[in-house]
Amino acid sequence: MTDMDEHNVKSAAHNERGMHIVSPKVYAAVGLALLALTATTVAASYVEMYVFNVVVALGIAVIKMMLVVLFFMHVKYSPKLTKLTAAAGLFMFLVLVGMTLADYFTRAWGRW
Amino acid sequence: MTQRGVEGAHQGAHEHPAYQRHHFESVEQQFDATNFAMWLFLLTEVMFFGGLFTAYLILRNWYYPAFVEGSHQLNIGWGTANTAVLITSSFTLAMGVWCAQTRRKSGLVTFLILTFVLGMVFLGIKGIEYHEKWVKHHVPGFHYSEASFLNPASDPEIYKEYHDKALAPDMAAKTELYFFLYFAMTGMHALHMIVGISILVFMIFRAQAGAYTSGHVTFVENFGLYWHFVDIIWIFLFPLLYLISRHQ
Numbered sequence: 391m392t393d394m395d396e397h398n399v400k401s402a403a404h405n406e407r408g409m410h411i412v413s414p415k416v417y418a419a420v421g422l423a424l425l426a427l428t429a430t431t432v433a434a435s436y437v438e439m440y441v442f443n444v445v446v447a448l449g450i451a452v453i454k455m456m457l458v459v460l461f462f463m464h465v466k467y468s469p470k471l472t473k474l475t476a477a478a479g480l481f482m483f484l485v486l487v488g489m490t491l492a493d494y495f496t497r498a499w500g501r502w
Numbered sequence: 503m504t505q506r507g508v509e510g511a512h513q514g515a516h517e518h519p520a521y522q523r524h525h526f527e528s529v530e531q532q533f534d535a536t537n538f539a540m541w542l543f544l545l546t547e548v549m550f551f552g553g554l555f556t557a558y559l560i561l562r563n564w565y566y567p568a569f570v571e572g573s574h575q576l577n578i579g580w581g582t583a584n585t586a587v588l589i590t591s592s593f594t595l596a597m598g599v600w601c602a603q604t605r606r607k608s609g610l611v612t613f614l615i616l617t618f619v620l621g622m623v624f625l626g627i628k629g630i631e632y633h634e635k636w637v638k639h640h641v642p643g644f645h646y647s648e649a650s651f652l653n654p655a656s657d658p659e660i661y662k663e664y665h666d667k668a669l670a671p672d673m674a675a676k677t678e679l680y681f682f683l684y685f686a687m688t689g690m691h692a693l694h695m696i697v698g699i700s701i702l703v704f705m706i707f708r709a710q711a712g713a714y715t716s717g718h719v720t721f722v723e724n725f726g727l728y729w730h731f732v733d734i735i736w737i738f739l740f741p742l743l744y745l746i747s748r749h750q
Contacts, residue, residue, distance in 0.1 A: 409533065409719075411603045412596070421593035428585050432578065435745040443749060447741035454737045462596045462730045464723075471538055479545040486549070487556050494560045 410467035420461045427454050521718040533720055540724040544731050551735055554690065558683050558742060565676035566750075567669055571651050572680030573747040574664045575640060577631065581744040584627045585736065591620035592733045599726045602719040607712055610722070614706045617729070621699045628692055635681065642682040648674040664748075687739055694732045701725060 431450040439446060460466040465476050519529060526532035562569040598613035632641075638657075639647035650657040651674040654666040669677070705725065708714065714722045 409530075409603065411600065414597060414600055417593055417596045417600065421589065421596075424589045424592075425586060428582065428589065431741060431745060432582050435578070435741075435748050438749045440749075444746045447745045448738075451738050451741050455734050458592065458730050458734055458737070462592055462733075463727055468537070469534060471534070472541060475538065475541045475545065479541075479548050482545070483548050483552050487552055487559075490556050491559060495563060 410464070412461060412464060412467065416461060420457050424454055424457060427457075519717060521716075533723075536720050536724060537727075540727050544727060547731060551687075551690070554683070554687050555738065555742070558687065561676075561679055561683065565673065565679060568651070568673050568676035569680045570747040570750040571654075571664075571666050571669060572677040572684070573743060574660055574666060575635075575638070575650065576684075576744050577634070578744055578748075580627055580631050581740055584624050585740050587620050587624045587627070588733050588736050591617050591624070592730050594620060595726050595729050599719065599722055602709075602714045602722040605715045605717070607709065607715040610715060611706060611709045614702060614709055618699060618702045618706065621695055621702065625692060625695055625699075628688065632685075635685075640681050642678045642685065646678050646681075648677060651677050684743060687743070691732065691735050691739060694735070698725075698729050698732060701728075 427450050431447055434446045434450070435443065437443075459476060463476075465473055522529050522532055526535065594613045594616040598610050598617060601607075601609035601613055635641050638650065639645050640650070648671075650660065651666075651669045652671065654661050654664075654668055660666070668674075702725075705714075705722070708721075
């Protein structure tokens with residue numbers, strides 16, 4: 391990336407090397423959203439929802455993870471290589487855990 | 503490196519900052535390469551914690567009543583407080599990265615110290631929780647006691663909130679497995695926190711010397727990735743260990 395002049399640096403929220411700078415406002419908004427979601431998931435745990443207690447708790451955890459990954463870890467503003475790497479990690483995690491659980495939960499072993 | 507070597511490396515080359523290594527074409531390429539390497543390291547961490555999460559899910563499914571009553575022993579107040587502390591520490595570190603990028607030295611030092619303090623608070627609260635388990639003989643091993651599960655009324659503090667039924671002896675024995683996983687998962691998480699806090703101390707001194715506010719933000723940025731990753735692990739440990747078994 392070519393060098394930008396002083397004016398561009400400020401207006402485009404990039405530093406002189408062309409790296410994207412996430413503004414404190416975005417960090418504050420994400421931080422507050424994460425705290426609000428924490429309060430939500432704790433409140434939801436006090437409500438009787440049967441199997442949906444697990445679904446809601448893990449769903450909120452996934453939303454929180456996405457907020458952290460996209461904004462705090464800058465994946466939203468990162469090169470495609472970083473996006474692909476993060477996505478590949480999530481995909482492999484789901485494949486390994488999903489296949490293992492599918493195996494364990496469809497057998498009678500472990501029941502005594 | 504000899505004088506000739508230095509000149510040789512720079513022959514015909516453009517000017518570049520002192521922190522750019524010579525095997526990189528540009529600072530951006532150097533940043534992207536180290537960033538990519540950090541992400542690959544984090545993927546190995548995902549696999550590592552993934553094994554623990556999988557073990558927890560399988561064993562919770564097998565020994566469900568034991569895992570439910572085991573998790574009733576955890577204090578939601580402490581767990582919620584620690585979640586808030588850790589999320590706030592992720593925010594303060596993100597602000598530290600911003601300070602490094604915009605070359606605010608004193609701001610960076612302040613946010614690194616805040617992150618350090620919040621990390622210590624997290625470990626302190628974890629210590630209080632571990633101590634409770636120790637006192638009640640819920641640490642797996644020779645002193646483990648199944649009394650709270652064989653006779654729930656003997657544990658009035660938990661009993662008045664959950665009214666748990668007594669478990670059969672073979673199922674009550676499996677609560678030790680719940681606590682083994684509780685200590686393994688939160689313990690490995692805490693170990694990552696201790697490593698992170700140690701690196702933070704190093705960074706606070708380096709930041710005071712102006713190391714990260716001269717345009718070279720790679721170290722702060724990549725440490726941020728590590729710290730936020732550890733935060734994400736907790737974001738999943740918290741519901742799995744503390745929240746999902748309240749009504750069963």
